[in-house]
Amino acid sequence: MVVVIAYLSGFILPGLLVLLFTRVTYNRFIGLVLTVALIAASVYKGYTNSFVLIVIDAFSLTAGFWLAAKMKQRAAKKS
Template sequence: MAIEYVSALILPGLLVLLFTRVTYNRLIGLALTVGLIAASVYKGYTNTFLLIVVDAFSLTAGFWLAEKMKPRVFKKT
């Protein structure tokens, strides 16, 4: 039971980062991860509301980290 919550806390955020790096677009990375989580909810692998909340928190954290990973462009003076 505890491994479900630890996985829900870590894996969706990592998936957002992975898909963002592969597609070069953080919105597409977020959409792909939300689609995977929606499919797991539909199949019945996510069975409690708290698990869905932990997934959503991890998605938000991954989306924020994907924004922080964006390359910065510096102006030369």
């Protein structure tokens, strides 16, 4: 059960963190860098213990980065 929760959070949380940091900093690259730094710290501390989970995190980061770009385009259209 714990493994399932780790993989599900790996699919969802990094992408959401990219979106959150993008909204706070108004820059999607800074949001991506901050999220990568958090994931690198968790890998360093040993909380991420499999290569598959790192790949899932990278996929989620990519999806969050793409969604942040779409979010920025929608905000530009409204202005």
